[in-house]
Amino acid sequence: MRAQKWLMTILATGLAGATPALSQTIYPINRAEILEGSRFDFKVEFPNAPTSADVKVTINGKPAADIFGKPTAFTQNEEGQKHSALWLRGATLPAGNYVVEATQGANKATVKWEVFATAQPRRAKNVILFIGDGMSVAHRTAARIMSKGWEEGRFNGELAIDDMPNMALISTSGSDSIVTDSANSAHAYTTGHKSCVNALGVYCAKNALTLDHPKVETISEVIKRRSKMTIGVVTNAEIEDATPAAMVAHTRRRSDYNDIVKMFYDVKPDVIMGGGSPNFLPKTTPGSKRTDDLDFIAQFKAAGYTIATTKTEMNAAAASGTKKLLGLYNTSNVDGAFDLRLAKKGSVAKFPDQPDVAEQTRAAIDMLKSNEDGFFLMVESGRIDKYSHSLDWERAVFDTIMLDNAVKIAKDFAGERNDTLIIVVPDHTHAVSLVGTYDDERPGQLLRDKLGTYADSKAPNYGPLDADGYPTNVNTSRRLAVVFGTYPDTCDTGRPFMDGERVPALKSADGKTNVANEADCTGPLATRKAGNLPFDANSGVHSGDDGILTAMGPGAEKFRGHKPNTYVFRVMAEALALGGE
Numbered sequence: 204m205r206a207q208k209w210l211m212t213i214l215a216t217g218l219a220g221a222t223p224a225l226s227q228t229i230y231p232i233n234r235a236e237i238l239e240g241s242r243f244d245f246k247v248e249f250p251n252a253p254t255s256a257d258v259k260v261t262i263n264g265k266p267a268a269d270i271f272g273k274p275t276a277f278t279q280n281e282e283g284q285k286h287s288a289l290w291l292r293g294a295t296l297p298a299g300n301y302v303v304e305a306t307q308g309a310n311k312a313t314v315k316w317e318v319f320a321t322a323q324p325r326r327a328k329n330v331i332l333f334i335g336d337g338m339s340v341a342h343r344t345a346a347r348i349m350s351k352g353w354e355e356g357r358f359n360g361e362l363a364i365d366d367m368p369n370m371a372l373i374s375t376s377g378s379d380s381i382v383t384d385s386a387n388s389a390h391a392y393t394t395g396h397k398s399c400v401n402a403l404g405v406y407c408a409k410n411a412l413t414l415d416h417p418k419v420e421t422i423s424e425v426i427k428r429r430s431k432m433t434i435g436v437v438t439n440a441e442i443e444d445a446t447p448a449a450m451v452a453h454t455r456r457r458s459d460y461n462d463i464v465k466m467f468y469d470v471k472p473d474v475i476m477g478g479g480s481p482n483f484l485p486k487t488t489p490g491s492k493r494t495d496d497l498d499f500i501a502q503f504k505a506a507g508y509t510i511a512t513t514k515t516e517m518n519a520a521a522a523s524g525t526k527k528l529l530g531l532y533n534t535s536n537v538d539g540a541f542d543l544r545l546a547k548k549g550s551v552a553k554f555p556d557q558p559d560v561a562e563q564t565r566a567a568i569d570m571l572k573s574n575e576d577g578f579f580l581m582v583e584s585g586r587i588d589k590y591s592h593s594l595d596w597e598r599a600v601f602d603t604i605m606l607d608n609a610v611k612i613a614k615d616f617a618g619e620r621n622d623t624l625i626i627v628v629p630d631h632t633h634a635v636s637l638v639g640t641y642d643d644e645r646p647g648q649l650l651r652d653k654l655g656t657y658a659d660s661k662a663p664n665y666g667p668l669d670a671d672g673y674p675t676n677v678n679t680s681r682r683l684a685v686v687f688g689t690y691p692d693t694c695d696t697g698r699p700f701m702d703g704e705r706v707p708a709l710k711s712a713d714g715k716t717n718v719a720n721e722a723d724c725t726g727p728l729a730t731r732k733a734g735n736l737p738f739d740a741n742s743g744v745h746s747g748d749d750g751i752l753t754a755m756g757p758g759a760e761k762f763r764g765h766k767p768n769t770y771v772f773r774v775m776a777e778a779l780a781l782g783g784e
């Protein structure tokens with residue numbers, strides 16, 4: 204009892220000390236790792252709108268302006284939000300350890316930063332960063348079974364994404380939450396900073412406008428400012444979507460698509476490919492999603508870019524020595540491998556000549572590789588994530604095989620050069636697992652009767668592989684059982700969705716919740732499941748599980764054990780020696 208009272212006192216004191224009612228907030232946040240010479244916005248927010256005379260900000264005991272060598276600006280009662288703000292936009296620092304203190308009356312907030320240098324000489328000529336959006340262990344294992352085959356406990360081959368000398372577990376949390384989204388997780392790779400859900404290239408301060416938040420420089424901007432390297436951004440999602448946008452964008456809100464197009468134009472990566480054409484067209488053009496009269500197709504053309512809208516045009520551009528390409532192959536996402544090859548659903552009829560991610564990767568490398576100063580290429584297989592949200596695992600695994608084919612192209616390019624760092628990593632994971640096989644021959648009428656676990660989890664009998672390693676038939680009598688751990692009210696069918704991407708749930712009649720998609724609830728094995736997610740969810744959600752990173756080439760040896768996602772930026776920056784003024 205006495206011990207308990209003592210413990211209570213300690214806890215109460217500790218909590219009171221750790222969380223003052225109102226505290227000043229410093230950006231970059233505590234434990235930030237900052238590339239030497241990279242630009243960032245320094246901001247301190249003081250609650251209750253004090254005057255400048257009431258506050259003090261020091262770095263390593265000196266006035267902040269002295270350390271930065273530039274004056275700071277003070278705004279009392281910023282935006283009428285009852286806080287005051289001290290700003291320095293575009294700050295830089297030499298390498299070292301920094302302690303930042305913001306004092307306001309009796310309150311003092313303290314953060315520590317590490318500003319890191321990068322050793323010379325530069326170790327990598329090229330860096331290729333592959334992001335399998337949402338790619339989890341089960342996606343990899345299912346892709347290996349489907350694409351390489353399995354007999355007597357052994358696989359009949361290795362995936363290119365697995366067959367790399369270095370590996371690490373990557374944790375993906377944002378600064379505000381255990382489970383991240385694709386914006387701030389990709390931002391961690393492209394800036395080295397932790398930020399919050401939905402943010403790209405900014406910290407999440409109190410600013411009212413999404414573009415006003417404190418910025419940090421992206422790797423594309425550092426590369427363009429400090430080197431003559433070329434840059435490629437390749438995805439099969441919309442080019443404005445979170446992962447590709449993280450290469451160029453600075454916004455608190457990832458859905459600022461029209462602003463993100465302008466940011467692509469400002470940074471001008473040399474090769475830009477994906478879907479999402481409507482945000483490039485002026486509002487007067489039918490189908491445009493812009494709210495202004497800007498024509499970014501015309502602007503990119505004027506800046507020397509070749510425009511491609513089909514695979515044929517992309518390949519023709521690559522073959523003719525094009526160095527700058529804007530390829531937009533769909534008004535929305537580019538169709539995934541399952542629809543491009545097998546089901547022919549999605550928007551394949553409307554856009555019959557779309558490249559897949561492997562074909563885009565080959566063309567991008569062809570266009571970038573002639574630069575003697577090297578290139579940085581980010582390639583995203585973006586629909587592994589989207590199909591996992593819709594609980595459509597066959598489509599997600601086909602796009603994992605597609606990523607694998609893209610990585611194989613990069614590995615063939617890197618070959619014996621030993622000057623190209625290749626990294627393959629998800630931005631986050633999904634709650635997805637391989638638990639056995641569904642076998643139509645098993646007795647019983649229910650889907651769970653058909654599920655073979657342990658000794659009954661026999662090899663699937665998918666159709667023969669095509670030349671690119673995809674099974675030519677997956678709607679067979681014995682199929683992998685890949686299940687999701689998070690779902691809305693839904694119906695499982697135990698079969699692939701040959702008529703189009705799965706829609707697990709629909710809005711209820713009163714619009715207040717989401718209910719199972721009844722179209723999936725009437726088949727012979729259809730199984731109704733009560734959702735385990737909040738009622739506003741109409742699809743699966745991301746998980747906070749670590750992702751698997753594999754890597755090869757100069758710098759890859761640094762990947763081992765567990766690392767935070769920001770470490771990926773650090774390894775790339777070090778391999779390219781991007782630090783310094």
Ligand SMILES: [Zn+2]
Pocket residue numbers: 337385588589592745
């Ligand atoms: Zn997602």
